[in-house]
Amino acid sequence: MRVAIVTESFLPQVNGVANSVRHVAEQLVRQGHQPLVVAPGHGPDHYLGIPVTRVRSVGLPGYRAFPLGLPDAALERALADFGPDVVHLASPIVVGAAGLRAARRLGVPTVAVYQTDIAGFARQYGVRAEVLLDRWVGRLHRKADRTLVPSHSSYRQLAALGVPDLHLWRRGVSLDLFDPSRRDQERHATLSHDGRDVLVGYVGRLAAEKQVRRLAEIAGIPGTRLVVVGEGPERSWLGRHLPGAHFSGQLGGTHLATAFASLDVFVHPGTSETFCQTVQEAQASGVPVVAAAAGGPLDLVEHGRTGLLFDPEDRFSLWRTVTAAVRDADLRSRMAAAAHAKVQDRTWPIVVEDLVERHYRAVLDQRRLAIA
Incomplete structure (x- = not known):
């Protein structure tokens, strides 16, 4: 099957959309399919032998390192030349909208993957346009042949916007990379005194939409040390307000997996996550999770069993919840074991096979019936 993946973000960017596209493209090749990636911004024109067509972009205001794609005639030419069986729209907003129009003109079925709460994202940067952005997102997904959502929260959100033919499709996790065996006791001893x-x-x-400034609320919990892994526009603010924290910078591969597994508690303070892949990676690493009781984490964390959820509307709930985890080593151990067991059937090969066999083939069959 020839699959054109039109995405709002791809390498060298490191974020949930780019990483998901990378894994999907890799697995498509391994399962005998031919992908093409269409993405904004500068970067490699091939990834592991997979062709990557680049379209125009501008730096996102307030986050210049993040390229925002622009409509580009190169996109439709690339799709026409490639001749896809299916167009996969990864978190469609701007480039995805152009990809959707091109696919419809070419008569190619589309599968849209909802991944970014764009209204919530914009709100964190001071842009108050929730109604307009939700209307745009709803309009795009209503025109796609099928929409895949990562969580029940996302399902309800798009259903309220009138999007039909919604299906739950979660992300995979690299169990060969994220595993408790990656824990480095020497690293842990050094950081934990x-x-x-x-x-x-x-x-x-380290970006506003992740609400990372809330980490300051837990920086003073007795008997703890805060570890921050990543980079982004909030790095300087965090450096000023978390003087005792250890900043690892952006890590990847085995270095990232080791950093995950060497933690005692993983915290994600954001409330706008449609899924929250880092929660799943922490669980695969055997690390107990504390996350906001909002969005994607509600599907990933069973409170008290596979992690803890805090009330984001209660200004003291994050502190209390992290403190409870810190003070109870047995609770941490039980939650880590239960969460690790729960993610064992969420590998990327399984997830992408489901994508192809259950979703790509469904829209292809629908298109054939329509033509007949």
Whole structure:
């Protein structure tokens, strides 16, 4: 099957959309399919032998390192030349909208993957346009042949916007990379002052939409040391307000997996996550999770069993919840074991096979019936 993946973000960007596209493209090749990636911004024109067509972009205001794609005639030419069976729209907003129009003109079925709460994203940067952005997102997904959502929260959100033919499709996790065996006791001892402190960590982009400034609320919990892994526009603010924290910078591969597994508690404070891949990676790493009781984490964390959820509307709930995890080593151990067991059937090969066999083939069959 020839699959054109039109995405709002791809390498060298490191974020949930780019990483998901990378994994999907890799697995498509391994399962005998031919993908093409169409993405904004500068970067490689091939990835592991997979062709990548680049379209125009501008830097996102307030986050110049993030390229925002622009409509580009190169996109439709690339799709026409490639001749896809299916167009996969990864978190469609601007480039995805152009990809949707091109696919419809070419008569190619589309599968749209909802991944970014764009209204919530914009709100964190001071842009108050929730109604307009939700209307735009709803309009795009109503025109796609099928929409895949990562969580029940996202399902309800798009259903309220009148989007039909919604299907739950979660992300995979690289169990060969994220695993408790990656824990580095020497690293842990160094950061925790020879085990005197519990390592409480955040892993991800240091950006406003992740609400990382809330980490300041837990920086003073006795007997803990905060570890921050990642880079982004909020790095300087965090550096000023978390003087005792250890900043690892952006990590990847085995270095990232080791940083995850060497934590004692993983914290994600954001409330706008449609899924929250880092929660799943922490669980695969055998690290207990504390996350906001909002969005994607509600599907990933069973409170008290596979992690803890805090009330984001209660200004003291994050502190209380992290403190409860820090003070109870047995609770941490039980939650880590239960969460690790729960993610064992969420590998990328399984997830992408489901994408192809259950979703790509469904829209192809629908198109054939319509033509007949």
